[in-house]
Amino acid sequence: MKKLILFTMLFVLVIFTSITKNSTKKIETKIYNISENLKVLKNKKEMTLLEFNYLSSPQKLMEYQSMYFEKELKEIDIENLNLIYLKGSKLNIKKLIDNKKEDE
Amino acid sequence: MNETHKENLTLENYENEFSYQAKKSNLDISFNRIAFIFFVFLMICIIYSIKVFYLGSLNSKKIIEKPLPIKKNYRADILDNNGNFLVKTVNTIDIGINPNFIIDEKKFLINLQLIFPKKNFNVIKKKLSSKKFFYLEKKISEDKYKMLRLLGDKSIIFEEKLSRIYPQENLFSHIIGQIDDDNNGISGIEKYFDHELKNKKKPLRLTVDTDIQFLIREELIKAQEIFQNIGSATILMNVNTGNILSMISLPDFNLNRRNNINDVKFMNRATKGVYELGSVFKTFTIAAGLNEGVIEVETEFTDLPKKIRCAGRLIGEYDDKIPSDLTAEQILIRSGNIGSVRIGQKIGIENLKSFLNNIGILNKIEFDIEEVGQPISFIWGKCKLATVSFGHGITTTPLQLIKGYSIISNGGYDIKPTLIKENLKKNKIKKRIIKEEVSKKINSILRKIVSSKEGTANFANIKGYQVGGKTGTAQKSLNGIYSKNKINTFVAVFPTSKPQYALMVLLDEPKANKEYVYHYKDGSGWKYKGNWRNTAGWTSVEIAGKIIEKIGPILATKYMEVN
Numbered sequence: 302m303k304k305l306i307l308f309t310m311l312f313v314l315v316i317f318t319s320i321t322k323n324s325t326k327k328i329e330t331k332i333y334n335i336s337e338n339l340k341v342l343k344n345k346k347e348m349t350l351l352e353f354n355y356l357s358s359p360q361k362l363m364e365y366q367s368m369y370f371e372k373e374l375k376e377i378d379i380e381n382l383n384l385i386y387l388k389g390s391k392l393n394i395k396k397l398i399d400n401k402k403e404d405e
Numbered sequence: 406m407n408e409t410h411k412e413n414l415t416l417e418n419y420e421n422e423f424s425y426q427a428k429k430s431n432l433d434i435s436f437n438r439i440a441f442i443f444f445v446f447l448m449i450c451i452i453y454s455i456k457v458f459y460l461g462s463l464n465s466k467k468i469i470e471k472p473l474p475i476k477k478n479y480r481a482d483i484l485d486n487n488g489n490f491l492v493k494t495v496n497t498i499d500i501g502i503n504p505n506f507i508i509d510e511k512k513f514l515i516n517l518q519l520i521f522p523k524k525n526f527n528v529i530k531k532k533l534s535s536k537k538f539f540y541l542e543k544k545i546s547e548d549k550y551k552m553l554r555l556l557g558d559k560s561i562i563f564e565e566k567l568s569r570i571y572p573q574e575n576l577f578s579h580i581i582g583q584i585d586d587d588n589n590g591i592s593g594i595e596k597y598f599d600h601e602l603k604n605k606k607k608p609l610r611l612t613v614d615t616d617i618q619f620l621i622r623e624e625l626i627k628a629q630e631i632f633q634n635i636g637s638a639t640i641l642m643n644v645n646t647g648n649i650l651s652m653i654s655l656p657d658f659n660l661n662r663r664n665n666i667n668d669v670k671f672m673n674r675a676t677k678g679v680y681e682l683g684s685v686f687k688t689f690t691i692a693a694g695l696n697e698g699v700i701e702v703e704t705e706f707t708d709l710p711k712k713i714r715c716a717g718r719l720i721g722e723y724d725d726k727i728p729s730d731l732t733a734e735q736i737l738i739r740s741g742n743i744g745s746v747r748i749g750q751k752i753g754i755e756n757l758k759s760f761l762n763n764i765g766i767l768n769k770i771e772f773d774i775e776e777v778g779q780p781i782s783f784i785w786g787k788c789k790l791a792t793v794s795f796g797h798g799i800t801t802t803p804l805q806l807i808k809g810y811s812i813i814s815n816g817g818y819d820i821k822p823t824l825i826k827e828n829l830k831k832n833k834i835k836k837r838i839i840k841e842e843v844s845k846k847i848n849s850i851l852r853k854i855v856s857s858k859e860g861t862a863n864f865a866n867i868k869g870y871q872v873g874g875k876t877g878t879a880q881k882s883l884n885g886i887y888s889k890n891k892i893n894t895f896v897a898v899f900p901t902s903k904p905q906y907a908l909m910v911l912l913d914e915p916k917a918n919k920e921y922v923y924h925y926k927d928g929s930g931w932k933y934k935g936n937w938r939n940t941a942g943w944t945s946v947e948i949a950g951k952i953i954e955k956i957g958p959i960l961a962t963k964y965m966e967v968n
Contacts, residue, residue, distance in 0.1 A: 347482075347493070354490045355572040359619035377958040379869035397961060398869045 478567045480588055481601070482608040483581060485615045486650070486826065491577050492569050492595075497544040499564040500553060504533045506560035513558060517541070520552050544568060571660040576618050578657040579673040580611070580774065580824060583666070592666075594824065596775045610826040612648035614963075617641065620955040621651050628948045629655065632915035638674035638803050639952070640909045644811035644898065647820035650906075650964075651956075652676075672776075674913060676804045679778040680892050682911075683879030683941075684723075684740045685806060686796030688847060688896075690748050691737045692813050693760035695843040699751045702734045702846050709743045715788040720746060720795075723878070723940075737850050738860050740876065742795040749794025754785045757793065763819075763838050764809040766801045773824040778802040796877060803894070807909040810896045814851070814873075814904040817844045848873060852901040858927070861942040862895060865950040866926040870957050871900035874949070876941035881914065890914040895945035897953065906960060910949040915939060923947065 355361065366374060382397040483492040507513050510533065518526060521542065532539045544566070545553075553561055567588050571581070582593020588603070590596035598609060625637045641651040654674040658666055672678060694700035707730045712721040720742060727741050736744030749757060761767050769779045781800045783789060792798035808822050817839030851873030854860035861876045874897035881890040893915050897908040917939040925931040936943050 351490050351493045351570065351572060358573055359616050360574075360576075376954070379957055379961055382958070382962065397965075 478565055478588070480567060480569065480584070480603060481605040483594065483602075484608045484610045485613050486611065487614065488610075489615050490570075490572055491611065491613075491615075492571055492581055495568045495570055497566050497568045498550050499543045499566050500541045500545055501538055501562040501564060502529075502533070502541050503538050503560050503562055504536045507533070507558075513560065516556055516558075520549055538562075569660075573615060573618075574659045574661060575657045576615065576622060577613065578660050579654045579675070579776075580613065580652055581660060582774065582776075583660065583663065592776065593774050597773055598825075611824050612650060612826050613652065613824065614650050614959075617956050617959055618651045618653065620959075621952050622653050622655070622657075624948055624952045624955065625653060625655050627951070628912060628915075628944075631918050631921050632912060632944050633918075634912040634915040634944075636670065636674055636913040638678065638909075638911045638913075640675050640803060640807045640907075641956070642807050642811055642822060642907050644815040644820070644904050644907050645818075647808075647811070647822045648826075649822055649824050652824070654678075673774075674803065674911065675909075676772060676774060676802055677776040677778045678911075678913075679780055679800045679802055680894075680911070681797055681800050681879045681882060682803075682806055682892065682894050683796040683877035684742075685810075685875050685877030685894050685896055686793070686799065687737055687740060687745045688813065688851070688875045689761060689764065689766070689809060690745050690752070690757070690794045691733055691850070692839065692843055692847050693752050693757050694733065694748045695846055696760065696839055697752055697756050699756075700733045700748055702732065702850070704733045706731055706733070706736065706744050706747050709741070709747065711743070713743060713746065713791075715791050718788070720791060734850050734853070735859070737875070738853050738857060740861050745795040746791045749790050754790050757790065758785060761793075761799075761809075764812050766799075766805050766809050770802065770805050770808065770822070772804065772822060777804070780805070796879065803909050803911050806894070807896060807907050810875075810898060810909075811907045813839060813844055813847050814898040814901075814907065815844065816841050848898065848901045848904060851875060851898055855897075861940075862897075862946045862949075863926055864923065864942070864947045865895065865897055865953065867950055867953045867957065868926075870953055870961075871902055872950075872953060873898045873901040873904075874946075876946060878940040878942075891939060893939070893941035893945045895941050895949045897949050899953065905964075908949060908952065910945045910952065912941075912945050912948070915944045917943065926950065 379398050380396070383394050384397050385392065385394050387393070478496060480494045482490060482494055485491050514526060514530070514533075517524070517529070524541075529541070541561075542549075550563070553563070569584060571577075578593075580593055582595040583591050584595050585591050590599035590602065594609070594611075595602065602609060621639050621641065625639060628634065628637060636655055638654045639651065640649060642649050652675050654672070654676075656670055658664060658671060691700070695702070709729045709731060711725060711727075711729075712719055714720070722742050723740065727739050728735075731739065731741055731744050733744075733748060735741070736748065752760075758767070767780055767782075770777055780802065783798065785793075789798055804822060808820065811820055811822075812818065817837045818835045819838045852871060853873075854876075855862045855866045855872050855874055862874050865872050865874055874895055877892075877894040877896075879892045879894075880887040881892050882888065891914065893912045895910045897910075898904050899906055899908075917937050919935050919937060921934070921936065923933045923936065923943075925933065
């Protein structure tokens with residue numbers, strides 16, 4: 302009887318191990334495939350970003366500006382810039398530069 | 406007759422030789438085996454436990470310091486402060502031909518002609534006949550690579566190579582530097598961080614901003630057209646963190662062309678150039694005087710002569726209109742040479758030397774690129790003290806100059822200029838080396854140099870930014886002899902109420918431009934043409950003003966500190 306129980310236990314364990322191993326192998330294959338796909342996507346993303354960086358570099362943007370727009374770029378006066386911020390639930394607006402602090 | 410047989414029965418003690426003994430021999434053997442195996446396992450356990458304890462007791466830093474195996478054909482990318490690519494590594498394939506492995510030359514050439522129709526095949530035929538290895542094409546496209554692979558010819562050799570692409574071309578040439586064909590850095594960050602770039606998994610992130618760098622470079626190129634200078638340099642630095650937002654040296658070069666840069670004119674003037682920078686040093690003299698407590702801002706210096714003689718050499722004022730009676734503050738505002746000498750004499754050699762040493766002017770600075778200049782050492786004496794007080798007879802690099810100004814304006818805290826974003830933590834531990842009140846007083850004087858009529862830097866008075874700063878005009882020395890050529894420098898600090906940025910503009914050998922129209926920044930709307938003065942106030946300050954006007958809105962919004 303004891304032998305039977307021992308044998309059954311061993312058999313069950315062998316079966317269980319092989320099932321686990323098999324499913325692990327499947328998961329491993331899946332992980333490998335996904336990581337390989339990720340590598341490709343990451344590479345694609347980086348190359349796209351490189352292209353974007355080149356095309357949107359300040360030098361290129363200035364070239365496009367002179368090619369496609371007649372008007373010159375307008376310089377921003379710092380004194381016209383406002384700061385919007387939340388104080389509690391209230392939205393506040395204040396000047397970015399405090400003119401009173403100007404010492405001249 | 407009955408004979409009685411007497412048999413003697415002798416009873417002998419029978420000694421049975423059999424005695425039961427448990428056969429122990431086998432048991433002994435198994436027990437020994439088990440004990441032996443147990444012993445072996447125990448020893449293994451002990452050895453591994455010791456190893457585990459040893460590894461556990463090691464500092465994590467020590468493990469990191471262990472050199473990592475260098476990956477072949479790998480080099481980390483470099484990004485700017487906003488995550489834009491400054492350098493991107495791309496793996497490319499070079500195609501080589503080994504003529505010895507060609508089976509059918511005719512067929513081979515036909516196949517190649519289909520893939521490379523524009524190639525000169527007469528040349529290739531000649532190369533094939535020489536039976537020596539040669540490169541057919543370098544950095545081939547993916548399509549051509551696939552087609553060549555499909556040929557399955559043994560004579561075609563595919564060599565994987567590493568290429569660096571620089572989308573910003575010239576913009577960061579002096580900062581990034583170059584690599585050689587064997588993936589070794591030969592200048593700039595590529596050289597200084599060579600090992601890290603070969604092993605680092607993540608890209609190296611810098612503190613520089615592409616947009617700001619571009620705007621400043623544009624202004625420097627314009628300056629070259631206006632003042633005909635042979636070169637220029639600028640550094641924009643956060644005075645509180647030491648982060649360098651922009652660093653330019655002109656002339657620069659296109660990194661994508663991979664030229665050999667040996668000409669001295671391509672030297673990184675911002676870090677490698679060692680110059681006498683003139684009156685910009687007066688700020689250090691006044692700051693040292695205030696810090697040592699030998700002068701106050703209001704301390705009066707009376708009867709200052711127009712000229713003094715030291716060791717047979719004349720020291721004079723650059724402007725004869727400078728009054729004879731001046732306060733310490735006025736000496737700095739009006740850039741008085743004789744007044745600065747007097748202050749220097751009050752401070753004394755040891756104190757001034759120690760002050761300049763503390764703010765990092767006298768010795769070679771530790772920085773993130775290889776190209777760093779060594780200030781020329783000299784022997785201190787009475788005359789040296791006099792000339793050093795107004796910035797002559799002492800040399801340093803523009804990088805060290807801006808560091809000194811940053812320390813003086815940030816409240817007196819020591820900082821380490823850096824180009825690497827990860828180094829931000831290093832500058833978080835603040836060590837005060839100058840008194841806070843000295844910093845406040847100097848900032849106020851620097852503001853007056855720009856905002857008051859007596860000051861020498863009015864063209865940098867850009868509305869809204871509270872610009873302060875000091876000019877420096879120095880004669881350029883060649884082999885110890887002063888020439889007529891000049892180095893015009895301006896260091897700006899803004900906003901002076903709570904300094905955040907320092908900007909250094911250096912023009913190498915500028916010339917006065919009489920055709921250039923200056924716009925006064927005092928609110929009068931005046932224009933002036935026909936300038937003949939070749940001083941920093943009429944050259945570097947004008948360019949610094951233009952730069953602050955352009956980059957100011959970016960700094961005020963993008964880099965705004967939200968409390």
